[in-house]
Amino acid sequence: MGSISSSYWTRAVLFPDWAYKPAWSPGSRQVQLWHFLLELLGRGEGGAIGWGMEWGEFVIRDPERLARLWGERKGKPHMNYDKLSRALRYYYNKRILHKTKGKRFTYKFNFSKLILVNYPAFPPCPIPSSQLRPSEVGGSLCGTDRGTTMDRALQSIPHSFLLPYCLPKPLPFLPSHALQNQLPYLSVPPPPGTSQSGLTGLTPVSTILNFPSALNGWPTSTERRLSSYHTTPHMVEEKGEGKREDWK
DNA sequence: GTCGGAACTG
């Protein structure tokens, strides 16, 4: 494969409000199956389910246990893998999931599709899914952003609340402060007297950082609707040669 | 195991 084009230097990780709404939070829909899967996957909740070899691919290691967990969440004591998998199959048409043929209990998320469907303003992921890896789901920053306030904030977000997304080519390398003006966004109400974000309902983190009170207990609050970003691979524009950190 | 139709539910 060799060349992940150096023009795609950054990856955003988004977690918009539709991705997870706890059943107990006011005005929330019921938890959806794929929210739940992402939650377990991110939590590294061993045994029942885990990431597979490819980007977005996951393997159900213990189908009946997963079904039991799902049943508990939904209050369906008679849930089993037969029924759960039917729900999974309904995701094929919705383009949320598809099956990895030949591999038992193995499915794959359509991350870029999920983002595309819900945020049409964002273009789909330009990097072929075969070049992305499951381990890249997560919230950590690289390069100049490492160790910053935002970095620490993102580290504290459970990986389950992050969804991957790739920014398209036209973005040049931006210094940390410039990037903070673009991403990430938190779906908390913007503090009074501050400018609205471009995306409705989302507030740039740069704004939040200036008004920490706006966070109000985040991320442990039940209002976990947030988005963040993730820069990887660690691509650095280099005078002359073009330096590129290798994929781990 | 996997698929998808069909009827049904909150």
Place this chain on the structure above:
DNA sequence: CAGTTCCGAC
């Protein structure tokens, strides 16, 4: 609308 329940076909 997002499954749940049931099931025959492959």
